[in-house]
Amino acid sequence: MKNTHSFQLNDRTSLPSIGFGTVNINGAQGVTSVLSAIEAGYRLIDTSTNYNNEGMVGEAIRRSSVPREELMISSKLPGHSHEYDKAILMIQESLYRIGLDYFDKYLIHWPLPKRGKYEEAWQALVDAQKFGLIETIGVSNFLPEHLERIIEITGVTPATNQIERHPYFNNNELVEYNKSRGIITEAWSPLGREINDVLTNDTIVAIAEKYNKEPAQIIIRWNLQNGILPIVKSSSAKHQKANLDVFDFELSEEDIQTIDSLDKGEAGRVEGQHPNEYEEFD
Ligand SMILES: NC(=O)C1=CN([C@@H]2O[C@H](COP(=O)(O)OP(=O)(O)OC[C@H]3O[C@@H](n4cnc5c(N)ncnc54)[C@H](OP(=O)(O)O)[C@@H]3O)[C@@H](O)[C@H]2O)C=CC1
Numbered sequence: 001m002k003n004t005h006s007f008q009l010n011d012r013t014s015l016p017s018i019g020f021g022t023v024n025i026n027g028a029q030g031v032t033s034v035l036s037a038i039e040a041g042y043r044l045i046d047t048s049t050n051y052n053n054e055g056m057v058g059e060a061i062r063r064s065s066v067p068r069e070e071l072m073i074s075s076k077l078p079g080h081s082h083e084y085d086k087a088i089l090m091i092q093e094s095l096y097r098i099g100l101d102y103f104d105k106y107l108i109h110w111p112l113p114k115r116g117k118y119e120e121a122w123q124a125l126v127d128a129q130k131f132g133l134i135e136t137i138g139v140s141n142f143l144p145e146h147l148e149r150i151i152e153i154t155g156v157t158p159a160t161n162q163i164e165r166h167p168y169f170n171n172n173e174l175v176e177y178n179k180s181r182g183i184i185t186e187a188w189s190p191l192g193r194e195i196n197d198v199l200t201n202d203t204i205v206a207i208a209e210k211y212n213k214e215p216a217q218i219i220i221r222w223n224l225q226n227g228i229l230p231i232v233k234s235s236s237a238k239h240q241k242a243n244l245d246v247f248d249f250e251l252s253e254e255d256i257q258t259i260d261s262l263d264k265g266e267a268g269r270v271e272g273q274h275p276n277e278y279e280e281f282d
């Protein structure tokens with residue numbers, strides 16, 4: 001099934017409703033994985049300077065038979081380049097590494113408020129968009145206080161905010177805040193990132209059996225029906241296909257609420273990933 005549904009953004013562009021995540025997918029094997037993802041129907045590819053795989057993503061784009069303009073390529077600015085001049089250079093370097101002349105989307109990876117430079121980084125993204133280096137600009141792991149600050153300073157609202165969200169940490173308050181600002185939420189680690197057991201959780205498995213679907217498909221559908229764009233990773237061609245095959249069923253409101261009830265609050269968050277605490281190593 002092709003990833004044909006889409007999300008309308010506040011800057012008048014749109015995004016496919018499911019993105020392909022690439023953390024820890026690198027090198028020649030990574031090219032094979034990204035190629036099979038494109039073959040399966042993914043059109044939004046999520047990478048980051050921090051993943052050290054922009055070159056691999058670029059190689060997959062060049063080898064793919066899908067035209068570049070049909071793909072939406074998204075990368076992220078690392079913390080050591082939050083200063084304005086460094087951010088502009090980093091975006092240019094990212095483009096050289098990936099071998100493209102523009103990004104469809106580019107995000108500030110983390111606000112890193114202790115460094116106190118994310119406002120400059122946002123101004124750089126705003127200007128890089130004007131220079132034609134980036135089509136859509138957004139952020140990742142931003143809390144309301146960070147969003148309010150950059151919107152106040154630049155007058156420009158990010159199109160997307162990519163945040164942690166899976167059944168054990170549904171982040172619903174931040175999702176609602178994003179909605180109130182017209183920002184599309186992207187969910188990272190929607191399937192629990194290999195370190196929590198959401199895919200084998202009894203409640204999720206029971207709902208999956210009821211719809212004759214896989215647990216991963218239930219979680220992806222839970223995101224879509226909440227207006228959230230999941231960024232899903234899989235190195236397996238079988239899983240990649242299954243994760244797009246989610247447009248032939250609908251979860252009931254009751255099942256959505258049941259999945260919401262699995263939330264563990266702060267205890268469910270992936271350890272060490274609170275946006276005010278998380279630090280990057282330079
Ligand atoms: N902005 C940020 O700060 C962050 C962004 N991200 C982005 O989000 C993406 C997704 O998050 P990620 O942490 O990678 O983890 P996910 O939540 O996407 O989980 C990936 C795991 O789920 C497995 N899986 C995928 N599909 C299925 C399926 N149908 N059935 C069973 N198992 C399945 C994969 O195994 P297999 O390979 O065998 O299919 C893999 O082990 C990242 O790759 C990255 O692009 C992630 C973290 C932080």
Ligand SMILES: O=C(O)C(=O)[C@@H](O)[C@H](O)C(=O)CO
Pocket residue numbers: 023048109273
């Ligand atoms: O994967 C990402 O995009 C992240 O920013 C982090 O989750 C990062 O992977 C991490 O947790 C490193 O310890």
